[in-house]
Amino acid sequence: MLGVAQKNPPDCARYCHLGIVLNPEKAFEVLDKGPETIAEGANEFRKFWGDKAQLRRFQDGSITESVVWAATSDSLWKRRLVVRSIVTHLLQHHFQLENKDFEYIAGELDISYRLTPIFRTDKMPENFKVEQDVDAEDTSLNVIRCFDDLARKLHALNDLPLEIVSIAGISPVFRYSEPVPILPQARMIGEQMYAMQVQRGVIQLGQSGKWPSELGALRALKMAFYIQIANLLREQYNLKTKVTYDGLLVLKQGYCFGIEMSHPKEVALLKKEKSERGLTQYVDCEASIALEKRHYILPKVTGALHALYQLHNSFGGTVMIAKRWLSTQFLDDGLWPEECTELLIAAQFLRAPAQKNPTSPQTGFIRFLQLLAGTDWRNELFLLNFNNAMDENAVADLEHRFSTERDIFPPLCIATSFDQNHMGNLWTSACKPNINVLARVTLLARHALDIIESALLSTKPFIKPGQIFIAPNNGYDFVIQLKPDLVSNSWAHEFGSSFTVRTRPNWRLPLADSNFLQNTMEKLRDAYSDFAAFFYNPHGGKEIALIWKPDISKERDFKVNEMNGCALSTENSGKVFVKKEILMEDLKFILKDMYLRIGTVDEVLTASRTTLPTISKKTSTTIIEHFQYKTGEKRYFTNSEVEVSEVVTKKVKKQSKDLKMNTMKNFSKNKSAKSLKVNGLATKSKNINKKGKTKKLKIKKSVISDVATSKKQ
Structure with a gap:
């Protein structure tokens, strides 16, 4: 139990709180x-x-x-x-x-990385079917096994000019850190490949001195290798492939894998530049550092974290809960890199003795919140010395540099034994995450920690996960609600949003590696980061929140290439000032085919509550079935949190009832009109018979009378 004093402690004669320390070697034996x-x-x-x-x-x-x-x-x-x-x-x-x-109390927060109950697995193909209660930890193992089989097939390609020396995965799933379950739903339709997620891997070819010394030619040769590998996989193993500019997409057993090729000469060519004297020199640049991190350092870190998971299997679940919590607080990879979460939690596991590490992901997540809430980011260095690759002198030198030259390091400083050339400046930067984001994360962690600790020491039932996995909507200036059809839902359990009400889930598979929402956010931040900060939930979020920068009202110098949302100042010549109205019109124009509505938090929330989808005769049953509140979800939300869903359900039911009544009225009208028409025809026929009965009718009547007489006798 957490040692936190209570203002009103419970009656010890009636209640008793017990904490159990588990032995990880024996606790999970069945x-x-x-x-x-x-x-x-x-x-x-x-x-x-x-x-x-x-x-x-x-x-x-x-x-x-x-x-x-x-x-x-x-x-x-x-x-x-x-x-x-x-x-x-x-x-x-x-x-x-x-x-x-x-x-x-155990495992209540594990629901955050479990498959959403809205998605039904019984409709999946038999070859790829998974259990309904599967979670991201189980699906990660399936993906890793499939990738290992693909790696064996790649190693067996003997017709390549150079053999494949190594294959390593770099996506979070290979570190057991992907919080969204990965289902075998990827498919190939025509020439296009559709997948919700693409799992990345890096291959390295054997040594050769024939690689070109020009960057464009080297990348063209890599493209030729991609084409040849794709042809061999299709011919020898009947795998569906697609060559892209960034690499090779391979579809295997319902999973989509992206294969990239690394070559040390490419990093050197990116560093190459000429000095003022015309001398060739090699200097690190942003592109070379990013490529070196992706192709050479990240595979090593992935292997180290995978080994850490094998030693402490609660590491993966802890990272998954932490990532889901950060994403629901509208902190995406552009503000808080996902590797930061993994390395911070790994540092906690490496620092503590093996016996004191948490055995459950929920306990590990609480310790992660304590780390975020109580860390002095200015004076804390997180060093992960994997396999003790750094000796004591190197560690002491880094700590001395950090204390004496603090300003050259980012606000959040993380270093590993694999990135000694970029020590402390590889995983984070001055803007990812910046000081404001760190302060925001600290406040959110303290708030969540207060809720959890008060619930642990209370006699009331433990908290509902929705209480900490739904971001507060206060403090945001504007909200951009996106069209639900353009943003695919996450397969992870969804807790709802405080900005809009729930909409029908969208399970359409996007184009593989399209990343529509992520690319949109990058463009908005590149163009308007000087004026506003943008936030969104990368795991199925359907809204973008916006906060104006404090210095937005200050006048700026006139620059031709920096006139977005600006107008000329009438007081000072050569100065411009930012008009929020112009910025909002620019955003509406850029997102004209993507957004549903733009307004303040209250305006968007009110509009989403009152505006319901149009109900037709064919889809009324489906809509009611979707908006019907699931009884199985009541243990994940409080009554106040599901009030909106219940209101929507009642309104949709009322509309459906009115529609049914109107349909019945129309049907009764048609029936009465039809009966009148039939009665009219009968009357007309009767009048005709009155004028003169035919001989046939007379014979028929006489036959009927004879039969009746015989029956009477």
Whole structure:
């Protein structure tokens, strides 16, 4: 338990809080073996465990008393709750307590990286079907196995001019750090490949002195290799491929992989420049550092974090919860790089002794919040010395430089033993994250920590995950609500938004590696970062929040290439000032085909509540079924948080009822008109018969009378 004092502590005579420290080597075992049946302790074992004790025979021929808590094939998140099953059974068996008499807090926040219940896996193809309660940790293992099989196939390509020496994954899924479940849903339609996520890998070819010394020619030769590899994969393994400018896309077992080729000469050519004297020199630039990080340093860090997960399997779940929390607070990769979260949590695991590391992701996430809430970013250096690759002298020199030359390091300083040439300036920069973002993260972490700690030491039920996974909407100046059809929903569990009400989920697969929303945010920040800060949720968020910069009202010098949203000053010649109205019109023009509405937080929220989708006869049932509040989600939200969904449900039901009544009225009108028409025809026929009955009718009438007479006789 967390040692936090309470203002109003509970009555100790009625309530008791207990904290359990688990042994990671034994805590997740699904089977407890007891003594043999004829042994002395067999009766005590059966008495202690009650009806859970049973005789089992094992492969070595022994027959012992045993207790089974879960299946060996169960997911890891289920096996993490074995201790909860044990404690619950003991309290019920020995103390006759019911579930309402106690609460075991564990794994409540793990829902954040589990598959959303809205997406039904029973409709998936049989070859790629997954369980409905699968989470991102389970799907990561499936992706890694598929990538390993693809790597073996690439190594077996013998018809290439140069052999493939190494293949390494660089996406977060290979570090067990991808918070969104990855489902085998990618597909090839015509010449286009569609996928929700693309998993990146880097290959390296053997040495050769025939690579060109010009950057454009080298990249053209890499493109030729991509084309040849794609042809060989299609011919030998019948895999669907597509060559792009950045690399090669491969579709395998429903997953989309992006293959890139690394060559050290490309990094050197990016560094190459000529001095004023005409001498050739090699100087680090932004492009060379980014390429070196992606192709040479990130694969090493990925391998180190993968090994850390094998040692502490709670590391992956901790990172996933932390990433989901940061994304729901509208902190995307452009403001807070995702590698920062992974390395900060890895630093916590490496600093603490192995016995004191958390065994559950939820506990690890709480410790991560404590790190964010209590760290002095100005005086804290996070150094990850993987495999002790840095000796004591190198570590001491770095710490001395950090303390004496603090201004040359970014606000958040993270260094690893793999990036000694760019020590402290590779994973973060002066603007990612900047001082304002660090302050924002600290405040959000303290707020979430207060909610969790007060709930842990309270006698009330534990918090709903939606209480900390829904970002507050105060403090934002404008909100841009995007069209739901343009933004695909995340496969992770969604907790809703405080800016808009829920809309129908969009499961359309985008073009592979398109990143529509991310590219839009990059363009907005490049053009208007001097005037406003932009925020969005990268995991299925359908709105962009905006905050004006404090110095937006100051006059600026006139520059031809910096006139976005500016007007000439009437007081000072040669000066311009920013008009918010012009900026908003610019944003509307840029996003004219993308946004649904733009306004303040209250305006957008009110409009989204009152505006409902048009209901047609064909889609009314589907819309009602979507907006119907799921009873299974009530344990993830409080009543106040689902009020909007219930209001929407009632309104849609009322519209559907009105539509049904109108349909019935129209049907009754048509029926009455039809009956009148039929009655009119009958009357007309009767009048005709009155004028003169035909001979046929007379014969028919006489036959009927004869039959009736015979029946009477």
